[in-house]
Amino acid sequence: MTTFSTLPQPPTRPGNGHLQDWALRPLPLIEDGARRARAAGSDLFRLRLGIPSVVGFSPAWNKRLLSDLDTFRSAGGFSAVVPYLAGGVILTDAPMHRRRRQTINPGFGKKHLETLRGRTQAALPPIPDGEFDALAWADGAVLQLLNAAYFGGEFDSRLLHSFLAPLRQPFPVPALPRPLLFVRVDAELRRLATRRLMAGGDDLLAVLAPIPGGLEEARVSLAAAHDTTTHALAYAVWHLATHPQWHAPAHHPAVLKETLRLHPPGWMGSRRLSREVDWNGVQLPRGTLALYAPYLSARDPHLWDASEQFRPERWENKPPAxxxxxxxxxxxLCLGMHLAQMLILDVLAALPPLRAVRGDDSPVPGITLGPKGPLVVRRM
Structure with missing residues (x-):
């Protein structure tokens, strides 16, 4: 009989369990764990990270973790240790989460985003002539697009860049406290919010400013949006440059879905158990760090044909639930999902035909999953 202590696990290192591999090579670590779990007939494996930890990757595990909000709590997950993400609706648990989401959802819904579309399309920087690094270009482009969507382009661009830059660095850089930087950002948020409260507006800050805690929601959701959108856009541009037959607006939604399947920016999610859980006969103790891995689930060869290959045509059918x-x-569900999709698809529609020149698209996991880069492309 399998118990928590006998769950499959990757090999450990003396003295630190899996901590060294988790820090330096997390994707091979979790891929090895998933292989060992499947060989044992399980969808769960154990990691030794200093606290009881498990990683699940089956649709059943994903559904339970993301649906049972009373048991699987967000406040004890990884976001709590990253100042950029430690606040707002991200760390709000049941029963208050639903009410909080209902309060802030309208600003991020499709109807309101359509009012911002002209502004964000106008903010898109020009496509460079000749060769350019799609990763570096996407980084700057998304910064301008989010500034337009959130603040009508009025946020100090240098301060915005300084605020978001640490998120692109390897862990633990994003987790380090930056009180003076956050004070400057919050002051700029208050300045712009005051203007909207007095004169009105239709950008995201104008919607969030009147809500109690709305400025924190703006800061946290902005931090959550930048690197995720940047990396998804860079990968999508690279895929279009390497598979130019898919570069047409009718194909772009499938290209984006396939990009996000292979390279989900949110490659790992975390919760903490508020009570003991029986999972297929294995007792998971209260306080366990419960992880789910979109990266593993979306590349599971038992769920996806040719799971490692870029095949947008697979989206003619519904994905496995x-x-x-x-x-x-x-x-x-991610608050900024519709915003990210709108921005990326609009950018792809504006791109000229491209071809890949050279690049390294190896996934590098940090707070988000992005390409090692550079990803050099040029106009055809």
Missing amino acids: WAYLPFGGGER
Whole structure:
């Protein structure tokens, strides 16, 4: 009989369990764990990270973790240790989460985003002539697009860049406290919010400013949006440059879905158990760090044909339920999902025909999953 202590696990290192591999090579670590779990007939494996930890990757595990909000709590997950993400609706658990989401959802809904579309399209920087690094270009482009969507382009661009830059660095850089930087950003948010409260507006800050805690929601959701959108856009541009037959607006939604399947920016999600859980006969103790891995689920060869290959045509059919989770799922579906999709698809529609020149698209996991880069492309 399998118990928590006998769950499959990757080999450990003396003295630190899996901590060294988790820090330096997390994708091979979790891929090895998943292989060992499947060989043992399980969808769960154990990691030794200093606290009891498990990783699940089956649709059933994903559904349970993302649906049972009373048991699987967000406040004890990884977001709590990253100042950029430690606040707002991200750390709000049941029963208050649903009410909080209902309050802030309208600003991020498709109807309101359509009012911002002309502004964000106008903010898109020009496509460079000759060769350019799609990763570096996407980084700057998304910064301008989010500034337009959130602040009508009025946020100090240098301050915005300084605020978001640490998120692109390897862990633990994003987790380091930056009190003076956050004070400057919050002051700029208050300045712009005051203007909207007095004169009105239709950008995202204008919607969030009147809500109690709305400025924190703006800061946290902005931090959550930048690197995720940047990396998804860079990968999508690279895929279009390497598969130019898919570069047409009619194909772009499938290209984006396939990009997010292979390279989900949110490659790993975390919760903490508020009570003991029986999972297929294995007792998971209260306080366990419960992880789900969109990266593993979306590349599971038992769920996807040719799971490692870029095949946008697969999206002519529905994906396996609870196996495709680039934006999470259930009640905690990513707040900025529609915004990110709108921005990326509009950018792809504006791109000229491209061809890949050279690049390294190896996935590098940090707070988000992005390409190692550079990804050099040029106009055809």
